[in-house]
Amino acid sequence: MRAVHFGAGNIGRGFIGALLSHSGYHVCFVDVRAPLVKALKERGSYSVRLLGERTERMDVSGVTALDSRTEPERVREAVAAADIVTTAVGPTVLKKVAPLIAEGLRLRLRRNEVPLNVIACENMLGGSTMLKKEIAAHLSQEERESLEHRIGFPDAAVDRIVPVQTGTDPLEVTVEPFYEWMVDRKGVRGEIPPIEGITYVEELTPYIERKLYTVNTGHAVCAYTGRLLGHETIRDAMRDTRVEKIVTGALEETGVLLVAKHSFSEEGHRDYITRIMERFSNPRLTDPVARVGRSAIRKLRPTDRLVGPALQLTDHGLEPRYLAAGIAAALFFDDGNDPEAVELQQLLDRKGIAGTLQTIAGIPPNSSLTRLVSERYREWEGEKEKA
Ligand SMILES: NC(=O)c1ccc[n+]([C@@H]2O[C@H](COP(=O)([O-])OP(=O)(O)OC[C@H]3O[C@@H](n4cnc5c(N)ncnc54)[C@H](O)[C@@H]3O)[C@@H](O)[C@H]2O)c1
Numbered sequence: 001m002r003a004v005h006f007g008a009g010n011i012g013r014g015f016i017g018a019l020l021s022h023s024g025y026h027v028c029f030v031d032v033r034a035p036l037v038k039a040l041k042e043r044g045s046y047s048v049r050l051l052g053e054r055t056e057r058m059d060v061s062g063v064t065a066l067d068s069r070t071e072p073e074r075v076r077e078a079v080a081a082a083d084i085v086t087t088a089v090g091p092t093v094l095k096k097v098a099p100l101i102a103e104g105l106r107l108r109l110r111r112n113e114v115p116l117n118v119i120a121c122e123n124m125l126g127g128s129t130m131l132k133k134e135i136a137a138h139l140s141q142e143e144r145e146s147l148e149h150r151i152g153f154p155d156a157a158v159d160r161i162v163p164v165q166t167g168t169d170p171l172e173v174t175v176e177p178f179y180e181w182m183v184d185r186k187g188v189r190g191e192i193p194p195i196e197g198i199t200y201v202e203e204l205t206p207y208i209e210r211k212l213y214t215v216n217t218g219h220a221v222c223a224y225t226g227r228l229l230g231h232e233t234i235r236d237a238m239r240d241t242r243v244e245k246i247v248t249g250a251l252e253e254t255g256v257l258l259v260a261k262h263s264f265s266e267e268g269h270r271d272y273i274t275r276i277m278e279r280f281s282n283p284r285l286t287d288p289v290a291r292v293g294r295s296a297i298r299k300l301r302p303t304d305r306l307v308g309p310a311l312q313l314t315d316h317g318l319e320p321r322y323l324a325a326g327i328a329a330a331l332f333f334d335d336g337n338d339p340e341a342v343e344l345q346q347l348l349d350r351k352g353i354a355g356t357l358q359t360i361a362g363i364p365p366n367s368s369l370t371r372l373v374s375e376r377y378r379e380w381e382g383e384k385e386k387a
């Protein structure tokens with residue numbers, strides 16, 4: 001069986017590629033980083049280090065790679081011949097990989113009747129659906145009709161913390177032991193892909209919202225408040241009771257929404273939160289707040305991890321004070337290495353808090369959420385002055 005995976009980064013190698021390989025797929029990674037592609041081609045294997053109570057090593061073999069910039073023809077052929085295509089490139093990169101995947105699928109549709117599934121493994125709602133839309137834009141009407149019948153784009157929720165890699169081996173990946181990969185069974189075309197570790201569900205929305213609005217909400221709140229209070233890593237930020245209190249408060253707020261919306265049991269959801277707080281505090285993981293806070297504009301979009309639940313709560317007349325504290329802290333994110341953080345600071349200078357929230361997050365300027373965030377922002381200014 002052949003898998004083509006776009007994005008040989010942390011999640012690509014440390015999670016999706018590893019599970020595909022262990023399920024018997026020969027994995028071809030596609031990336032734009034030439035040294036990474038070269039190393040994968042030359043070695044054909046790498047290791048994943050699982051940082052649990054004991055450190056375990058998992059060998060991943062039977063892999064290769066292609067550079068989408070210099071070997072587009074080979075990428076097209078690989079996609080056309082694949083049994084599964086996956087991505088973990090980042091939500092904003094999906095539209096960049098879409099044209100090449102579309103060219104590969106065009107060949108596939110001409111040559112092979114067997115259905116194929118394309119799964120975007122990104123932190124977003126409806127990732128595969130969005131990728132399908134981007135791909136369809138590069139196809140003819142006739143090709144789009146065949147795509148509809150023969151190529152599945154099941155949405156997915158993926159969960160495993162893979163921090164920035166600091167080891168000397170460019171291919172080895174250090175990860176937490178926990179993982180969860182949920183896929184919408186209804187979106188699959190043809191046979192269910194036999195990937196060990198995937199949980200197929202009839203209705204993905206509750207699970208992707210639970211993941212994004214708990215794991216990623218808590219993570220983002222921890223990263224932004226932690227950074228503001230002078231912490232470099234998630235683990236250190238979690239040890240600060242001021243941060244821990246705000247993360248806990250924000251997850252209680254999203255919990256109210258998730259339990260009401262998707263009928264999770266209150267007790268089960270409390271356990272889910274507890275496990276996540278323990279994962280954030282894993283003493284063996286060094287995960288920089290800069291990684292977790294990266295792309296602050298994306299993280300402040302209307303349906304993403306902070307504003308998504310906050311707007312839904314205010315629509316129900318509730319006051320998400322802790323989420324508002326997280327959103328306000330995100331507005332202070334000023335990492336010069338992150339183009340979105342730079343753009344965010346420029347927007348704030350030009351438009352102020354209400355204008356920035358309206359532009360990025362779609363929050364109406366006179367809304368209760370804008371008022372809450374503005375109040376928290378002033379409080380954070382005070383905290384910063386004290387620090
Ligand atoms: N790291 C985590 O803990 C984690 C967990 C769950 C989900 N995710 C999601 O997985 C996705 C990837 O995150 P990551 O942490 O692995 O990031 P990463 O930066 O480590 O990996 C992304 C990879 O995509 C490659 N890439 C960029 N543009 C490309 C292109 N045009 N064609 C092919 N490859 C391209 C990059 O070179 C890089 O190797 C994101 O959507 C992220 O939200 C990450």
Ligand SMILES: O=P(O)(O)OC[C@@H](O)[C@@H](O)[C@H](O)[C@H](O)CO
Nearest residue numbers: 123158159160161162216219292
């Ligand atoms: O990948 P992002 O930028 O959407 O979010 C940063 C982290 O919250 C994220 O990568 C988590 O580590 C991951 O989603 C855990 O499953």
